[in-house]
Amino acid sequence: MPAYKAPLRDIRFVMEDLLGFSEHYKGLNINTEIDDETQTAIIEEAAKFSENVISPLNVIGDQAGCQWSSDGVTTPPGYKEAYQQYCAGGWPALAMPEPYGGQGLPESLNIVVSELICSSCVAWSGYAGLREGAIKTLMSHGNDKLKEQFLPNLVSGQWTGTMCLTESHCGSDLGQLKTKATPVCGNEYRLTGTKIFISCGEHDMAENIVHIVLARLPDAPSGTKGISLFVVPKFLVNENQSLGERNKVNCGSIEHKMGVHGFVTCVMNFDGATGYLIGEPNKGLQAMFTFMNSARLTTALQGLVHSEVAYQGAVPYAKERLAMRSLSGAKNPDGPADPIIVHPDVRRMLLTIKSFAEGFRAFAYYVAQQLDVSEHGKTEEARIQAGQFLALLTPVCKGFMTELGCEAAHHGVQIFGGHGYISEWGMEQNQRDSRISTLYEGTTGIQALDLIGRKVLGSKGVLLKNFSTIIFDFCESQKTNNGMQEFIQPLQEATTQWLKLAELIGHSAAQDPEELGAASVDFLMLSGYTILAYFWARMALVSLEKLDSGATDTGLYLSKINTARFYFQRILPRTETLKLTIQSGAESLMGIPPEQF
């Protein structure tokens, strides 16, 4: 397994050349000035920490996994120490609320740090990540007492957090959940039930674990309208924030999983555990959804991460491994064979991964900027528009990027031939680790229904139309730029087709609601390919401009232009198949009765 190297040059290309982070921060209503130097300092420190402290845990964690006993869960060797360093370095507080000890930096800077840490070891990164959901829930919906009680130690990282949603019979469909909360007095309740798939539900890395739990009050209506939100700490917390007695919440067992072995997945038993209501009774599910966009963006990032890891593994191998001669004559005539990077099909796989990794970075950072503006935009109008872009783009970002992250991981293994299948090179671990990303935080199917149902058709096409206007305006601005025509024309066509297909689905769904589901995932993927084409076209433009203005780093900019070309010629055509399958409608799916399966 090659050690992870933070791709700082590529990251700076997106932050500076493409998305102008510094200008972007000037447009936000935030207390801190975030100039170039601040950004560079944070990113470079995060890179060092990721490369030196976290990356070495990746293979260890996969091999050692987590160990359960009735006393609790032991994380892999080194996990705890790394987490202590992480807290000591102040990393947990980076984008956290200032009133509770956070540094209040915007999400777009945090996501760069997340990328670095997650790429170094996706399993380890989950512990800190889950904490953020708990903090956001309490910030948005907790009363002052709960905030004061729980937030300072969560923000500092001294305590971690979980989200306890899933039960054995329901994951996507939370309306079915059964965990009960019985009132005791005031805001205090006793929770009883069993939750499964609880990431970081129990571990030895922090002194307390703060569970955010969905449960039903005794008189709650059935379905999603009867779900309330509670905070249930592992150890009860005294008035002065010191730890009190052990609460009646325990880890019954942990799951054996395909990958992310260092990231513990728990069955959590609540046996009359003390909990406190967050927000209003029966409004728990809505409360959960308020920070869903940022949680989904973090998961989306894994598509980038697994592509980047595959790329970092495969490129040196492809340059060093000697096999066969180039079809157009020996390229390494003094050696016994040519390096496999000379072979077109190896390049096809490498460039596929490259176009994903670098494209996803642009896409994800852009979405994070929308998150910034939606929260800290200077005008109401700016906040609303960014919020709408965020609503539209988040399910695409999550569903599309994680599906293709799995594809990238598959290619990463393939480039190594038989060596890809053995543990030694890390490519098979990357593929195993990647597989969870399309499943949790809402499966691809769930994202797809959210996109076409709630976001596109739910807004009567407004969200899509507004975003596509940005693409069309970009195309319009380049219509006399000869060097850009190879990108602009197909981008314009793809975007036009995207709108037409959304309209088609709207019409057919009005006749038969099954048409919505039948088109959903293909529409999500088509949306993703179209949006990625927009970012690749923009990256090509920036690079052409940099080269025109005499930038010295010509290799980087030429590489971007070449990768954009590859994307437009070899990846964007996938939309042609998706168009046909969307147009084919629901009949081929719904015309077959269950007993014929």
Place this chain on the structure above:
Amino acid sequence: MPAYKAPLRDIRFVMEDLLGFSEHYKGLNINTEIDDETQTAIIEEAAKFSENVISPLNVIGDQAGCQWSSDGVTTPPGYKEAYQQYCAGGWPALAMPEPYGGQGLPESLNIVVSELICSSCVAWSGYAGLREGAIKTLMSHGNDKLKEQFLPNLVSGQWTGTMCLTESHCGSDLGQLKTKATPVCGNEYRLTGTKIFISCGEHDMAENIVHIVLARLPDAPSGTKGISLFVVPKFLVNENQSLGERNKVNCGSIEHKMGVHGFVTCVMNFDGATGYLIGEPNKGLQAMFTFMNSARLTTALQGLVHSEVAYQGAVPYAKERLAMRSLSGAKNPDGPADPIIVHPDVRRMLLTIKSFAEGFRAFAYYVAQQLDVSEHGKTEEARIQAGQFLALLTPVCKGFMTELGCEAAHHGVQIFGGHGYISEWGMEQNQRDSRISTLYEGTTGIQALDLIGRKVLGSKGVLLKNFSTIIFDFCESQKTNNGMQEFIQPLQEATTQWLKLAELIGHSAAQDPEELGAASVDFLMLSGYTILAYFWARMALVSLEKLDSGATDTGLYLSKINTARFYFQRILPRTETLKLTIQSGAESLMGIPPEQF
């Protein structure tokens, strides 16, 4: 993990309704009469053996894996006992040569048995499978003495075999191999070198292991023209076939792999091991290729197997798991939610897997029939034509089916949501086990170059033209059959396009040989989708005819027609993207210099 159930009804549909196995056998020059009863008896016995004896080993083997010590390798609990039952039942000898104790049954019947055993536990099935390669090598190229010495115990299964090709620096490119063979006297040599990735190189299941080894003679020319073939037994064999002293070949270590944990992968050290030359000096690689088609067909089968396993796992889950309501109104109004099979996207995944599993079975069994005819056809003409079909179809069958087997395994996990990622349901094991199939026995890239380079362009298009004639004749025969038009028209178009693209690649490769590699894998996949469309159209026709003639098993035949419809509407359109990427040529791949990666 659900227990494997042999899909006998689907198998009989292909054997009887679609490919007429009984008629086919009458057209072969073989000693045994293989009537319906014989076939049924063999398949039903194999089904019982697979379900009852082999299937229970699947999870055990994954969890226990193989254990190495300096004394040898221990296979998972139960593996050895099952192998003894397998031998006692006479299964190893089924398709083996009669002079050495085999039953001489044709490959097409053997492949049905292979499907059943391999679906039950792909890791276990490898031990018997590897033996077949050793037998075929000795049959085709060994002298009488070697045959008498080694074949009877290999045929009975008492000994197993290996193929020792790969070395650490070369897999696909065997011309680089370094293992040395020094002559001793007569046909005897001493072999020295290290081989890696040797499947079943050492284990405790059989009393002897017969290694077929590629090595170089002292005066051998470099590259592929200096490779010779040797047989090197673990224990030397006396004149009377009893075991002699331990040979100097040892297992140095075993690999830790993503999956197929019960299938041991060894580093084998030859330290002056005694071996015997097979065939002529320096002609070893050619000798190896004589049975490559059957070995690749066996590996291709794994694409079917992993699709079938995913399907058998996912269908009951999709029918039982309750989540959300159907978009068109509750289908299970008395329950808390509807079974997920009501959701269009779940159906999309299930039908994708179904269309692969059932389509691949038709494709693979058809190729096996070509193998039968190429060996036992009654006329020279028939044997040559079948040999040509076999040459063309084998790389497609291997590359295409295994790539899509991986896709099917991915969908299998996805249908289960988070449950797919944990070991309990077996879907993640299926995905891990599937991943090796596109790598060994020639990667997809190697198959693709073989297809477009050696088979299509190497025959100046004749092989492709001859096979496409069969498809066009089929289309012609159905041109007035109204019920078939939804299949015939797209099949005809796809086949026409297939030929055109082959021609296009031929033209561009004549200008620039890199065009060959740039188009290769996409052309292989496009070939696969087109060929599978042919088999789905034929399955639809047979089913329509059966329904017309009043067959009682209407559910099965309707299901086939519905699945064919799904395939034509939702899978075959993938050729549209492949057409575009093939047409885009080599420039987007080769125009980027190595340092820009």
